[in-house]
Amino acid sequence: MATAHHILVVDDDPVFLAVAESVVLSLGDHTVTTACDGVEGLAALRAARHPIDVIVLDLNMPKMDGLAYLRSLGEQGYGGAVLLSSGESEAILDAARRMGEMLGVHICGSLKKPIRTADFVALLETCEARSQTQKPARGPASGAASTTARGTLLPYYQPQVDLVSLEVTGLEALIRLDTVGGEILGPQAVFHPGLREADLPPLTIEIATRVMDDIAAWRAKGVTRRVSINLDARIIEVPHVMPALFGLAAERDLAPSGITFELTETALPSSMTDMIEILTRARMAGFGVSIDDYGTGSANFALLRLCPFSELKVDRSIVQACVHDRISRRFLENTAITAKDLGMAVVAEGVETSEELAIVREAGIHIVQGYLYSKPLPAADAFVLTDFAHASRRFGSA
Secondary structure, three states, X not given: OOOOOEEEEEOOOHHHHHHHHHHHHXXXXXXXXXXXXXXHHHHHHHHOOOOOOEEEEOOOOOOXXXXXXXXXXXXXXXXXXXXXXXXXXXXXXXXXXXXXXXXXXXXXXXEOOOOOHHHHHHHHHHHHHOOOOOOOOOOOOOOOOOXXXXXXXXXXXXXXXXXXXXEEEEEEEEEEEEOOOOOEEOHHHOOXXXXXXXXXXXXXXXXXXXXXXXXXXXXXXXXXXXXXXXXXXXXXXXXXXXXXXXXXXXXXXXXXXXXXXXXXXXXXXXXXXXHHHHHHHHHHOOOEEEEEEEOOOOOXXXXXXXXXXXXXXXXXXXXXXXXXXXXXXXXXXXXXXHHHHOOOEEEEEOOOOHHHHHHHHHOOOOEEEOOOOOOOEEHHHHOOOOEOHHHHHHOOOO
């Protein structure tokens, strides 16, 4: 390896820093600088006497994580190469790589931990061979504001049922409006035509607060359920929204693995890199991330390719069309195969008849949600559901 490099290793694990420094120095006339987090790593980048041309970057760090560090590199127009070093899943590493490339940062590979000399040498040679001509791209984020109160927000919950065990595997939170007169109105009364886009962030946080209060209350009674909370794709890039949602869970000591954020594609954010960064950070924190209404939105497939989703939900219109449309049925089958290949759970929404259930089962989908099993229920009823063995016998399934 003829080229001498100045390599910056950014990682919060002191053992990894020491090993990585030893590996680099054993390879020849290289210079090594180490940093224990992203903030220190940016300071080292600025203070370097000789330009740093390779950065070995961890993703999960305190103060400033690897995603925020990549964004800073993009904003600075950093022209060197980045090697991701992380124990995160392939989906998270792929999303981080795509985010970096969209920001104009040259990601030339990822290192598995513990670091192996042969792997590091191979990636360093790849860095030397590839061009570094990409330019940064950045979209602005926007923020937010007020909401209107026309009654009390009241979460209802619709069960998701495992067709193999017939157990309730999760619940989707679906918001209702409890009016002053005691009438329960559907989501159209909450997300009404007069609702401004600026009202969405505080409304989302208020809904999530009520849902997480329900989760905490039922956990205190010894009942735990994985719960999905819907998020409009437009609001996740509003700076304070996702930290606020993470904070709500932390305040109640709720396990992130028991909460899934379900992304609805009403409209896309202005910056795809913001979306990738935010959803990747949610996955790194342990939350589930689901793509809702799959098969209907124009950007569904692009989102699936770019973001590290843990779950895919097939829209009810696809499920219903499968009864009489062979193309829709083939789409359902291919979706199930794709989700399995990507290591994602797949849920069929809107299953209302035994015929639709049979088609979903035949397509290889084993988790369903719909009126065939249950309508959305108040928390007191939904959280105590355990299985649907009786209902399944009634509708003729095994």
